[in-house]
Amino acid sequence: MQRLAMHLRMLSRELSLYLEHQVRVGFFGSGVGLSLILGFSVAYACYYLSSIAKKPQLVTGGESFSRFLENHCPVVTETYYPTVWCWESRGQTLLRPFITSKPSVEYRNELIKTADGGQISLDWFDNCNSKCYMDATTRPTILLLPGLTGTSKESYILHMIHLSKELGYRCVVFNNRGVAGENLLTPRTYCCANTEDLETVIHHVHSLYPSAPFLAAGVSMGGMLLLNYLGKIGPKTPLKAAATFSVGWNTFACSESLEKPLNWLLFNYYLTTCLQSSINKHRHMFVKQIDMDHVMKAKSIREFDKRFTSVMFGYQTIDDYYTDASPNRRLKSVGIPVLCLNSVDDVFSPSHAIPVETAKQNPNVALVLTSYGGHIGFLEGIWPRQSTYMDRVFKQFVQAMVEHGHELSSM
Numbered sequence: 001m002q003r004l005a006m007h008l009r010m011l012s013r014e015l016s017l018y019l020e021h022q023v024r025v026g027f028f029g030s031g032v033g034l035s036l037i038l039g040f041s042v043a044y045a046c047y048y049l050s051s052i053a054k055k056p057q058l059v060t061g062g063e064s065f066s067r068f069l070e071n072h073c074p075v076v077t078e079t080y081y082p083t084v085w086c087w088e089s090r091g092q093t094l095l096r097p098f099i100t101s102k103p104s105v106e107y108r109n110e111l112i113k114t115a116d117g118g119q120i121s122l123d124w125f126d127n128c129n130s131k132c133y134m135d136a137t138t139r140p141t142i143l144l145l146p147g148l149t150g151t152s153k154e155s156y157i158l159h160m161i162h163l164s165k166e167l168g169y170r171c172v173v174f175n176n177r178g179v180a181g182e183n184l185l186t187p188r189t190y191c192c193a194n195t196e197d198l199e200t201v202i203h204h205v206h207s208l209y210p211s212a213p214f215l216a217a218g219v220s221m222g223g224m225l226l227l228n229y230l231g232k233i234g235p236k237t238p239l240k241a242a243a244t245f246s247v248g249w250n251t252f253a254c255s256e257s258l259e260k261p262l263n264w265l266l267f268n269y270y271l272t273t274c275l276q277s278s279i280n281k282h283r284h285m286f287v288k289q290i291d292m293d294h295v296m297k298a299k300s301i302r303e304f305d306k307r308f309t310s311v312m313f314g315y316q317t318i319d320d321y322y323t324d325a326s327p328n329r330r331l332k333s334v335g336i337p338v339l340c341l342n343s344v345d346d347v348f349s350p351s352h353a354i355p356v357e358t359a360k361q362n363p364n365v366a367l368v369l370t371s372y373g374g375h376i377g378f379l380e381g382i383w384p385r386q387s388t389y390m391d392r393v394f395k396q397f398v399q400a401m402v403e404h405g406h407e408l409s410s411m
Helices: 002-026 032-052 063-072 089-099 155-167 196-208 221-233 251-258 261-280 301-312 318-325 389-404 406-410
Strands: 057-060 108-113 119-125 141-145 170-175 214-219 241-245 338-343 365-370
Touching: 057 063, 063 365, 063 389, 063 406, 089 155, 089 261, 108 196, 119 155, 119 196, 141 155, 141 196, 141 221, 155 170, 155 214, 155 389, 170 196, 196 214, 196 221, 214 221, 214 389, 221 241, 221 338, 241 389, 251 261, 251 301, 251 318, 261 301, 301 318, 338 389
Parallel strands: 141 170, 141 214, 214 241, 241 338, 338 365
Antiparallel strands: 057 365, 108 119, 119 170
């Protein structure tokens, strides 16, 4: 690395002398424009390679998990090259939904009942044509949890299913109550602190395929919910392993970051309107317990949570809810292998709130921290339509756990 830096400094010095010469000559000759473009390109390439493209930081609580990942999930130790023309956090976050493809997936929908009389919509990709796992009873199953207002139609979910299909696995998407078009049968929605619905889904899926390797992956709020579940239940889960992506570790820090003027304008207000739209469809279910007119006037996620979510789930204050919703408090109790991918420039999850020290104390946890990538961005390549760094981490990790997970118990 020191040698690379020395070469880059020498190249920059030579480039400066070259440009000075070209500018002087250009006043009396031609080719100044081309020289400047060439010089800028070389300078930008040098900056990109020295300051942008970096290996992620791998934080684990034990040498065995670290060695396991290095051997079977090498992507977490390789240099991540963000898209050269779009590496900034907000750009990655905003562009991913528009740039990345949406693979075609045919789902089989299932509605399951809950103890309180509600229902949950599950979208199954059975992968009946799997050549690697032709026996459905032992076909690996991946439970996918979308983000805040996400469903099985999100591009990042479709990519995970496409990659799982290549591996021969089955997938099931857990759609939170009321967001996937199903009727809301009880006056209750969802939040990342209450894990009852997730527990119901995990029990249901495992009861259908008790002999199949069972893993889970959660994105953004889905990852927060998954970690809160794992932290509560410890090792007493049928899940073999789990992965999370762009999790908000500390809800207070997330909210504070998203309330900064530019972040509020680009993300917070839009997500608030999405939340309002998702519950307004079921407005008649809530009018007896919640002031819906007041909820619909919320201008931020915090205001929405204060007026709706915290009331819905019986919290005395918004601070009580945000404390209970923050997965950093429960990370030390996670009892199965979990890989957590975050970008330190994610405005949804500030780097100072990532529980690095806590992760070091749990041998089941691995944090993979990239310098760039934004929130569920992780775009790479010149035109990142087909795959992202997040996709590659997901594929390698689930494959590693299905095929080599037994090695962790013997290490």
